[in-house]
Amino acid sequence: MAVDKKFSFTRRTLLGAGVAGAGMLAMPAVLRAQDKSLKVGVYGGYFKDSFDNHIFPKFTEATGIKVESIAEPTGEAWLVQLEQAARAGRAPADVSMMAQTATLKGQATKLWTPFDPAKISSYDKLLPQFISKYEDGTVAGIGAVAWYITLVSNTNTYPEAPESWAALWDPANKDKLGLLALVANSFLLEVTAATFMGGTDALDTEEGQLKAFEKLAEVKPNVRLWYRDEAQFEQALKSGEIPMGQYYHDVTGLAAADGHPVRSTFPKEGGIQDRGNWVLSKASDKVEEAHIFVDFMCQPEIQSLMSRKVGTAPTLQRSVLELTDEEFAAVSSEIDPIIPRYDLYTSKADWLNQKWTEMIVG
Numbered sequence: 568m569a570v571d572k573k574f575s576f577t578r579r580t581l582l583g584a585g586v587a588g589a590g591m592l593a594m595p596a597v598l599r600a601q602d603k604s605l606k607v608g609v610y611g612g613y614f615k616d617s618f619d620n621h622i623f624p625k626f627t628e629a630t631g632i633k634v635e636s637i638a639e640p641t642g643e644a645w646l647v648q649l650e651q652a653a654r655a656g657r658a659p660a661d662v663s664m665m666a667q668t669a670t671l672k673g674q675a676t677k678l679w680t681p682f683d684p685a686k687i688s689s690y691d692k693l694l695p696q697f698i699s700k701y702e703d704g705t706v707a708g709i710g711a712v713a714w715y716i717t718l719v720s721n722t723n724t725y726p727e728a729p730e731s732w733a734a735l736w737d738p739a740n741k742d743k744l745g746l747l748a749l750v751a752n753s754f755l756l757e758v759t760a761a762t763f764m765g766g767t768d769a770l771d772t773e774e775g776q777l778k779a780f781e782k783l784a785e786v787k788p789n790v791r792l793w794y795r796d797e798a799q800f801e802q803a804l805k806s807g808e809i810p811m812g813q814y815y816h817d818v819t820g821l822a823a824a825d826g827h828p829v830r831s832t833f834p835k836e837g838g839i840q841d842r843g844n845w846v847l848s849k850a851s852d853k854v855e856e857a858h859i860f861v862d863f864m865c866q867p868e869i870q871s872l873m874s875r876k877v878g879t880a881p882t883l884q885r886s887v888l889e890l891t892d893e894e895f896a897a898v899s900s901e902i903d904p905i906i907p908r909y910d911l912y913t914s915k916a917d918w919l920n921q922k923w924t925e926m927i928v929g
Contacts, residue, residue: 606636610641611639626863632859643672668912708846712880715904717831721805722828741788744789744812745794745813757906758905833900840905845861874888
């Protein structure tokens with residue numbers, strides 16, 4: 568998760584003063600007693616601090632349900648913990664924010680209690696990619712937050728912003744790029760398919776996946792750094808040592824606001840939109856409280872507040888949000904996004920990792 572950044576606090580705090588009266592949003596009259604509580608797992612560090620300071624208190628004020636926030640690890644370690652605990656009938660957290668690939672893996676083991684859309688007042692305002700369903704159509708996960716990976720560049724080296732992801736393949740950019748090092752977090756196969764193959768549907772078949780790998784391999788002479796350490800690339804981007812690559816839109820915007828010569832560009836093919844879902848452990852008995860929580864978190868006022876205070880992209884339709892154009896542009900874009908093919912990272916993970924090592928980073 569990219570929003571846990573040591574320098575994020577200042578800019579995101581200044582993005583807005585919050586939602587006036589958010590604590591008084593219309594909520595169900597039930598469960599307002601002060602002894603109600605809910606354990607909620609969120610990513611740790613700055614991200615958790617932002618929810619603790621700006622979001623959860625408003626939920627408690629509106630509903631009377633106290634939130635005990637749990638700092639969960641990123642990746643799939645938390646999924647493993649939840650699965651092991653559920654087998655023992657325990658829930659380390661009732662509701663958790665879960666990455667999409669981990670959400671799908673939890674669906675495979677029926678780990679998540681389905682949500683009832685009728686109890687989520689803004690359900691019909693959610694963008695369709697933020698609803699994760701079981702095969703029977705029941706709702707396993709609901710989009711909590713989103714964030715973008717975009718085409719970033721140093722403005723001293725590139726006075727003009729690139730317009731397309733195709734810039735990564737431009738021979739003029741030899742030895743100038745920083746790209747994420749893993750197939751399942753860079754989403755470069757999807758970028759390749761969106762830029763050169765007519766869209767990510769080209770990845771439906773193994774033949775299409777191999778063609779994408781072959782095309783992506785052409786970018787290798789341009790790559791200075793395949794990075795796992797975000798801070799390493801960030802510093803090289805700021806200094807101009809590695810003046811172009813892929814990085815997180817929100818963090819790049821913060822660096823630009825701090826005076827660094829960097830920009831984030833949403834290419835014409837779209838930025839890469841990654842996300843986290845709210846999911847409910849089947850071991851939890853707080854089903855009613857969980858629905859009230861997710862209903863609250865999906866309200867336009869709260870989605871707007873999260874964009875201002877946490878720096879996340881909203882999961883609702885643009886038209887219902889309370890964000891100014893500037894506030895929306897700080898976290899999102901009107902350009903249709905590139906949606907990662909999360910299904911491939913659950914069904915073909917070993918094969919994709921093998922080909923990635925053989926053809927791209929090996």
